[in-house]
Amino acid sequence: MIVFNKKTNTLEQTKYKHSLQDVKEPNLYRDLFNYDEIPKCTFNHRKVPMRPADEIWITDTTFRDGQQARAPYTVEQILRLFDLLHKLGGPKGIIRQCEFFLYSDRDKEAVYKCLERGYKYPEVTSWIRATKEDFKLAKNMGMKESGILVSCSDYHIFKKLNMTRKQALEHYLNIIKSAIEVGIRPRCHFEDITRADFYGFIVPFALELKKLMEETKMPIKIRACDTLGYGVPYPGAALPRSVPGIIYGLNHYAGFPSELIEWHGHNDFYKAVVNSATAWLYGASAVNCSLLGIGERTGNTPLEAMVIEYAQLRGTTDGMDTTVITEIAEYYEKEIGYRIPSRTPFVGKYFNVTRAGIHADGLLKDEEIYNIFNTSKLLNKPVGVAVNQTCGLAGIAHWVNSHFGLEGEKRIDKKDERIKKIKEWVDEQYKNGRVTSIGDEELEEVIRKLTPDIFDLGI
Template sequence: MIDKKIQLNDISRPNLYRDVFPYTEFPKVSFESEPVQIDIPDDIWITDTTFRDGQQSRPPYTPEQILRIYDFLHEIDAGTGLIRQCEFFLYSNRDRKAVELCQARGYEFPQITGWIRATKHDFKYVTDAGLSETGILTSASDYHVFLKLRKVRSQAIQGYLDVVRSALDQGVVPRCHFEDITRADYEGFVLPFADELLDLAKEYDSPVKIRLCDTLGFGVPYPNASLPRSIPRLVQGLRQLGFPAEWLEWHGHNDFHKVQVNAATAWLYGCASANCSIFGVGERTGNPPLEAMIVEHAQIAGTNPKINYAAITELARYAQTELGFEISPNYPLVGKDFNVTRAGIHADGLLKNEEIYNCFDTSKLLDRPIGVAITDKTGAAGIKHYIESRYDISIAKHDPRVIEIKDRIDAEYEANRVSAISEDEMDEWIVQVFDGTLPPAK
């Protein structure tokens, strides 16, 4: 047993929190009478796990594809440090080639970091790659310590500390991944282990970081929620122990549809860094979507004119055309139809002022002009908008040519059509009804 200011509870049998995680029922949330107070760090940012967790749910990227994604992340960041780091696997020749290609770019951001298991053997991959920081898997819950590692808490911590010390001896910043922290004994394991890490940070005069890993998405954002599921209390306790915000990072999963709000919650309560992957692709239900967290950051910290938000749209196009991503048409921010309206009354509102039905200037910020999908619900206003979006023309919604197209659309649906009218069909009809009088296309 480790004799520390905060005593490790070195129990002989695992605490699986069956009152919170009964397994044969949905997990439970309990609440405290006092809420945690918001404590937003002065600087908050994003890190990326596309090349690590993001590859655990799909075929591996080629080194060249990783390089192109890395270039996109750099283009979006535009030297701001918003996308501060990327983490890479280091085990295969393919992994190491990808690291070498990205290192050759010489970018300041995103910084290249590694990921290893808590073994001295794995640490050799970090030094061979010449990395200045690496993640180290340091599982925190008894589910992992007892049931996976087949150890007791003191044995697990000692093994973790040996590898952390090896990193510090080599001048490498260790980032300890507290796997499954939302099912861990906070007072009996998390804080004693974190306290040991603070001692090493003081001894070596070096940062020792913690990644709070919500491995199964159990974290909840509610200010009054109880441990071990409370994100506000998880972050607050580490801050009160002495960890600066910039040494703390959140890593979540979307098992309960809270992945984005949970990452933002970690920011709000004192964790400077949120770990993401492009379009949320990660193990099982995925990680916080990088593009969503970029926009979340803008809402909390302000829109930064230096950040290339429109490059998010370019990255989405690349992911779909070159990487085989299937992004749902209504997927927020980058889906084909995310800012396309189908309702006629909405189209009429857009014509009067697009702010009525568009959440922000998608054309300016994401290079995605608003659109109208043509169905039986579109109406004359939507047809007018469709024509004006493609041709340099201003036309009344009651113009006979608009009404003629509307009549054709209505006839399609009266004949039991269920699909939307395609762009090719609309463009053909427009040419026909305008009969050679169309101005040049935009």
């Protein structure tokens, strides 16, 4: 059969049918995943079209996957972070949903308090065990959508569940039908999709879900879970590791629309962010993230990274308040007690701080030379310079101007005698064997002794 695809404006064949391949032995892709070797990335040079959705958004798993990697958040902490996610996502709801456990009294209290806020975005959703009792729990707590684990690779089907592919598919369909019966929108978490037989199980399973959607008129989402971070973004990479191939295949061969496809990545191979962006580019509307990337093992895709990625890809923040990213980082460090590595992009203490003297000289002339964007405006985080043995006069001048907020005629030039005095003190420190940078409070005390009039300039 031939149909006209309005998205591509081309005639396309729709005769491709992918039936379940109920194999007797699991396909573990041992040529790719030899456990005693680093996984191999193969290419078949089959390139699929880049086809971004009309609308893309972010979903959050801070209070589900994120809580599996750290001490549980208190109810107060969850509520504060939920408020910040709402503020960050803006009026268009770019941060569309927030996912919660429903089991402990603390979980339930947090869900109720977040629901009481009455926000349209992010929508509160749940993740539950695949039992009828849990579906009723979710329904009674006011959930409209819930995540359901449907493990997809033969590693999980054969080795964890001790089932065949056919048994697993039938088991999953019965669970999903139970959710629909109580009025819960199912979000099917295709666990370990980057080690699964795509045409032998993933597409046939997705086709069954599509059929169920048409019968029940209930939307069913697919969350493509890169559970071990095996996904790769490269054009021409072969399945099962190809992120473009997975998203394109779910859309093209299984017929799932973009708004029902979501990517959930892990960072085991440092590809969480680029894989999430690739999922957007090839047709997934949603990418699932956690604040600061906190999650299992190496973590999830950092939500703050995808906020910035959204703006890069769409050319607009669409109403998101990016300065909230800094609020979130400060809350984690000051209130929750979580230490963010200082060089973490966008949220680390020193992510936009330079230590090289030649860089500091450039910053003093025009900060755009050595800063990625206007971090003062977009993140409420002014560019900084660390004072050490290499920062030079320019670095000290930049630190003074930035720290004391000196602008216009009040700005101090690197040739100023006061800067030279401070530089002499700094040089003496390192001549005597110091190896660490000089902290802000320490430098303030030195200035108070050597050049106290600088304090008056900042008033």
